[in-house]
Amino acid sequence: MTPSCPSCQAPFTPGAETCARCGASLLVAPAPGGAEPVCAVHPEWLSVATCPRCGVFACARCIRQGPEGTVCATCLDREPLGQLPWDQRAELGTLKAFWRTCFGMLMRPTETLRGVNPDAPVSSSMGFVMLSAIAGFLSTGLVYTALIGVIMGFIPETETGGSGADPKTVKLWMTVGMAAWTVLMPVFSTGMTLVNAGLDHLILRMGGVERGFSVTLRAHAMSQAPYIVGIIPFVAVYAAPFWAMGLRAFTYRTLHRTSWGTALAGALLVPVLSCCLCGGVYGAIVLAALKSTGQM
Numbered sequence: 001m002t003p004s005c006p007s008c009q010a011p012f013t014p015g016a017e018t019c020a021r022c023g024a025s026l027l028v029a030p031a032p033g034g035a036e037p038v039c040a041v042h043p044e045w046l047s048v049a050t051c052p053r054c055g056v057f058a059c060a061r062c063i064r065q066g067p068e069g070t071v072c073a074t075c076l077d078r079e080p081l082g083q084l085p086w087d088q089r090a091e092l093g094t095l096k097a098f099w100r101t102c103f104g105m106l107m108r109p110t111e112t113l114r115g116v117n118p119d120a121p122v123s124s125s126m127g128f129v130m131l132s133a134i135a136g137f138l139s140t141g142l143v144y145t146a147l148i149g150v151i152m153g154f155i156p157e158t159e160t161g162g163s164g165a166d167p168k169t170v171k172l173w174m175t176v177g178m179a180a181w182t183v184l185m186p187v188f189s190t191g192m193t194l195v196n197a198g199l200d201h202l203i204l205r206m207g208g209v210e211r212g213f214s215v216t217l218r219a220h221a222m223s224q225a226p227y228i229v230g231i232i233p234f235v236a237v238y239a240a241p242f243w244a245m246g247l248r249a250f251t252y253r254t255l256h257r258t259s260w261g262t263a264l265a266g267a268l269l270v271p272v273l274s275c276c277l278c279g280g281v282y283g284a285i286v287l288a289a290l291k292s293t294g295q296m
Helices: 083-094 094-107 109-113 123-153 167-206 213-222 225-231 233-255 260-292
Strands: 063-065 069-072
Touching: 083 094, 083 123, 094 109, 094 123, 094 225, 109 233, 123 167, 123 213, 123 225, 167 213, 167 233, 167 260, 213 233, 225 233, 233 260
Parallel strands: none
Antiparallel strands: 063 069
């Protein structure tokens, strides 16, 4: 949050009561009957900013610069925002911090998110997403790769060479293809998380949230915690996406301090529309195939 002068809109240093750019007083009385927001503590002055921690309007006299950024005077006197285990990677180690965060998000999400800093660097959130994707897809991919290799080994070469292709080459490429899926799927999933978080943020902004994209990305990243069950093959691929969507609505509501309706829209609207779009495309392809074969 950057407070700005009511007269010239130039940013000013918290604590100042006069604009360094235009010289105007930063303490401006509201117009009688006006709709402009006023300070929650000093209603005789117009608000120059909204506190990102508690959400109240604050005048120039109430704005302070603290260790967590620009906040209102009341929040400056409160205890500092808490940290997730993931934020303590330097002390705990990356894997232990990841495990503790996932366990907390799955077993006690309300307690885990209570009082934590809603914001975090994009790199921190994306690191959590990447580890979640690796946990979700690696075990399943390795098992699938091994199964394909074993199954293809039992198929007689005469049954795989009917098309004229070298049977050994077919077996090799099927195994290599599955191995490539195992490696690339976490990368693809991480990239799609960044895209989906951006779309979710657009919907949340339409719902009235004011916090930035990094908060949405952090909430989206923490909702990926269910993918840790992917250490058990096949479980995460089919169950974790639904678990994550429900948890995402909770993290959006908590970190953005918004209503359940807005949080649910942010968490569910993009996946639902994506399913409808993909289903429509698939249906159109099937319909076109049936028409081309004369079955319709």
